[in-house]
Structures are given as structure tokens and as C-alpha cells.
Amino acid sequence: MNEIRKKPLHAIGYNFVADPYLPAGADEYHLRNLQNRSGIPYRNLSAYEIEVLVRNNNTSDDWNKIQVSNAFNPELVKNCKFYGLVRIGKLETISLEFHNIIMPVGLYNSTIISCDFGDNVVVSNVNYMSHYIIGSEVVLSNIHELHVTNHSKFGNGIIKEGEDESVRVWLELCNENAGRKIIPFIGMLPGDAHLWSKYRSDELLMQRFREFTEKKFDKQRGYYGKVGDRSVIKNTSIIKDVWVGSDAYIKGANKLKNLTINSNDEAPSQIGEGCELVNGIINEGCRVFYGVKAVRFIMASHSQLKYGARLINSYLGNNATISCCEVLNSLIFPAHEQHHNNSFLCAATIMGQSNIAAGATIGSNHNSRAADGEIVAGRGFWPGLCVSLKHNSKFASFTLIAKGDYSYELNIPIPFSLISNDVSHDRLVVMPGFWFMYNMYALARNSGKYIDRDKRTDKIQHIEYDFLAPDTINEMFDALVLFKKYTAIAHHKKQGSTINESSLEEEGNAILNDDQYDWKGLQVIAYGFENNHRPTHLIKVKEAFQLFQRLIRYYGTTQLMQSIQNGVVNSLQEIQQIDTTTERLTWKNIGGQLLPETKFNQFIESIHKNTIGSWEAVHGFYKECGATYDADKLQHAYSSLLEIKGLTTEEFTTDIFNELMQEALATKEWMVQNIYDSRAKDYQSAFRKMVYDNEEEMVEVIGKLEDNVFIQQQQNELEQMRESVVQIQSSFK
Known part of the structure; x- marks a missing residue:
């Protein structure tokens, strides 16, 4: 039975806060007065103003409770019912126009309970409006209900005085069993969500995060x-x-319901037709349109939900877009794209710069014994059309998955790989380095695209968009070890000889560097990549081995060149003094921001000791790391260069550096040519061209290849690099 409580008519608009919850000496308006920062001086109505209001068919339970500014015009208030304390600012005989809709300033045909208004507002046909503070030049038109309760949290996972813990709103990220749930709060960044959901075994850290949130x-x-x-x-x-x-x-x-919608003049937020949003935080610059359903969610700044998308128990990172599809229990880092109605993402941590294709079901929640599986994908994750994956699965950076049903758990540690399900031969096929060999255009273009699309006005976290960065370089180093081991094992199996585990790396290295080695009939098998007895074939291993080494040298050299151009280092001696006292550092991706593990560990220790004692201090740490990122990346690049070359810092000479710059220039030339060639396929393939009657029609539709802005940009970068190499070689000693 519905509980309908009967109250006296004169109670409407009063006792918003019951006496037990009022601080000593405070009335029910004490928080309202703190919140209203308009600076408008209010006064009581004059007898004439009351007369005009009554004549215009307005009513009030107590005209003494209506307060107005000195520029109030009672003629602009008609057919309204007022209850409780209502304060109204300036009303002038003007209209407000927005998106071709023009409405007169004033309050019309509305029920208003205990609200404050700024100057020159439009309130028209608001059936029920209660306990709101309205700014200046606001337009409110045709609204059924606009009200708050005295225990409003505005999307934050907090509880108010007298409430039970059971009413707290949590976000159940990354896993459907709520084992990684976090408390949402205004200002939560992707890094915050990742830290809180990931490091669950650190009980003190979890306690600190809850304390940080409660005291906000x-x-x-x-x-x-x-x-x-x-x-x-x-x-x-x-x-x-x-x-x-x-x-x-x-x-x-x-x-x-129960939302914060952050918005400002530099980054306005919009919500459109048919949307239903409950228990969420929407940050500045967001767009939510056309039938979106979202429950228990956070949208980081400049993210979008469109065309019937469903977002539930999830965090959507900055500059990300989800259209049409369904996303559940997921943590998504910045720069994510998912546009198709029949794609599904569940119980996943997706580390940014990702694209989920149509028909992809990433983590079906009905293929294991319990709802406790997870998908973890490094940045650049790209499952293709109609890809079906099973929990648990984990993928290195820039993994591309070809169409197919992958019925077993996958663990792919090699970056830039194409994963294929070869059903006819009952095998999994992994091609390392696919992007560089066959689609350099898409890889390079996406890197620049994400930079251009980063619309954040407050870049607290420094997001890395380059595909060659500390995380991917470290994954390449790990992949090189696997290439050596798996090649040596394949060699022994082909020869029928005994395998010595301790010498596999050395043997594999010798084979991979032997240009005379006969690869005919050699099948390189990877182990532990799939939870199945069928083989995982690594293909183009020698090409990938050489390619990864070349890319590591390119990364290290270009970072040194950039530091010279920026005046960070000015001599060979200063290069040799770059801190290489430690080994090549491991790095972590924390919400899209790459952090050296040494700094990360110090950060966690500072939280344990309470020297970092708030979310604001955590965000300060992010900024500090962003400020030193270039220096940390330079140290990593130089260490990587020495390691891949097998040199000590004393052995790094000007001649070696000159050779490396020439090789880096050749690598850049190869990349630019590869970018051009991969795009040129769209102009040369007979199957691409068959929909056009002639060349002229194709050019009108897709433009000239020579006019491609991105290709022109890459060619300009190549010319600049040529000039830089000449300049550095002539002046650097």
C-alpha cells in the first residue's frame, strides 16, 4: 500500500530540515544562505506589489515570505503559486532567446516552493519546483518536477545524518561481483577510479581513499x-x-535523479531528448543525447553518450564516446570509441585510445561459473567486427583482434599484435608488429587524433597518446625475450634435440640474428597465450624481432634529439650524465597517465603515512608527475637505448649517436612511406574503386591522396627531422 501522509496546507515549504538535524542556533535556511552567492539584496514586497501580484492571479501562503530585489517588476509574475520563503531578483521587461526560442523574462504558470532566483530569469510552466537556487538569466520551461530532498547527495556516494549505510551509492567497476566497488565523488579522475578499484589487497590504501572521500x-x-x-x-x-x-x-x-551536471561557460554540458540518468556525475563539456540510459556512473569531462547508449556501474574517461551500445561494470580510460548498437562491454578495464567495433561482445557475463571475470586491455585495444571474448582475458597495448569467437581465455603479452582465430587449422595465430607492417596510417593518425581531441580545460593528469612510450617500449623488451625463447624451442623441436631452459634466450638470439638461418618448416609456438591445448602460432617472428629493436632505438634516439632541440641537454657529456644509475624502469598506466613504478611506490607509501591526505593532494601528485614526465621519459629512453645497443653510458660516443640519428631518420622515412602506402591502398584496390564509375567521381567522394592533411603533416615532420639531424650533427659535440 502506498503511504500517503497528510499534512496541514500551511506546512508546504517549511521544515525542510527537521529539528534533530539542525545545528544549534541555526534555522532551516542556514545552508541555503551559504549556497546563495548572488549578492542580491532582497527586501519585502510593498503593498502595491502585492496588489499587482494578486491581480495577476498569483497566490502565496504568506506574502511576507516573498522577498524581492529593488529591480523587481510584479507585472512579470503571473498565475503562480508560492509557498515558503521565495526570493526573486531583478525582473526586466525583456526576453531571453536561446536556439531560436524567445521567451519573456518573468515567472508564469508555476508552483514555486522555497526557492531563490537570480536576475532576469524565465520560469514558465514549471508544475512543481521546490528548494532550488536559480542563477541569473536562467530559462526553465515546461518542467513537470524540479525539486530536491533534504538528504540530496547530487550523485556523490555519501550518506547524510540519520541515514543508514545501505543507502550509499557505489560504483561496481571492473567486475560484476562488486569486489572492486568504489565510492563516486565530484572531481574523481580516471586515475582515482583505477587506484581504488585495482589495489584491493592494500587494506590501508582502501581505508585512506574512503577517508579522503568522506571528508570532502x-x-x-x-x-x-x-x-x-x-x-x-x-x-x-x-x-x-x-x-x-x-x-x-x-x-x-x-x-x-541524484546527479551533478558540471558545466561552465568554457565547457558547457548538454543533455537531450529521452534521456534517463540516475545516480551519476557528469563533468564539464559532456554531451548526452537521444534516449541514453545511465545508472550509477561517472562521465569524465568532454565525454559523450548518444543514440540509446546504456552505461551502468561504469566510469567513462575524458574525450570518450559511447553510442547505441551497452556498457556495464567497466572502467574506461580517456579516448575510447564505441559506436555500434550491437557491441557489448562488460566487466572490463580498458586503458584508453580504444575502439570497440560492431558486434564485439567483450566479456559476456554468461560464460563462466560466476560473475567474477574480468577483461584487462592495454591502451590502443581494438577488437574487430563480431569479436567475442571470454573472461578472464588480458591484452598488451595496441592489440587488434580479428573477427571470430574466442571461446577460451586469452593472455596476449606482445604489443602491436594482430590476433586471429584460425578455425580451419584449430589454432590461435598472433602476428606481432602488425600495425607497423600493414596499417601504419591508422596507428600514427590515431595518435595525433587523440591529441587534437583532448578538450580538457584542466589537464590534471598528463595523458600519453604516443604509441611509442615507456609502457609500450617495456612491452617490446619483454616480447623480445619471448621471441628468443620460443624461437629456440621451435628450433630444438624441429631438430629433435634436447631443450636447455637456461640457454634458450642466447640460442634464440643467435638464430634471430643469423641471416643465413633456414626458417623453412620452423613453426614458432607461444605458450600460455590461450587457456586451451591447441597451439598458438607466432608468425613473422624474425621481422617483428628486428622491427621491435629498431623501434626501441628510434624511440630512444628521437627522445634524445627532442631534448637537445628543447635545450634540456647541450652536449654528449650531458647525455652521459642522464640518470642511468637504475635499470630501465617499469611503468604503470594510472588512468591514462604513465608513472614510473618507483614514484608510484613512493606515492602509495605517502598515502599510507598520511603525508598525502586528500584527493586534492593525490591530484597534486598527478600534476607533479606530469611536470616531470618529459625528464622521466628521457631517462627511460636513454636507458632503453643503452640496453638495446648493449652499451654502457661511457661507451655512448658521438659517432654512435650520429649513426643512431641516421638510422632514426631512415626509420621515419620508412614510417612516412608506410603511412602513405597503407592509405594509397584505398585508391589502388580494384575492389575499393569499383563503386565509382571513374577517377573523377572517386576524387570528389574521398578527395585526392595528395591532399590528405595527415600525410602532408607526416611529410613535413620528416623534413623537419632531416633538418634537425643536420643541425645536431654539425653542432653537437
């Missing part, structure tokens, strides 16, 4: 809702317990 918020009851200056809300049904920043635009939404 006041547990008092009685906070009002807010609609910031110049925000427009129209044709929307239910808005309950929602905080809206300035310059937001909300139109045609069905239901918005």
Missing part, C-alpha cells in the same frame, strides 16, 4: 539544488536531487 563532504541535511547562470532547461519531465552548473542545456529529458 558535509553530512548535514538541507542543501538546496542549484541551476547555474545562463542554463536552459526545457520540456523535461522529472528533475530530482540534481545540481546543474552554469551554461548547461537540458531539453526533453525523461528523468534526471
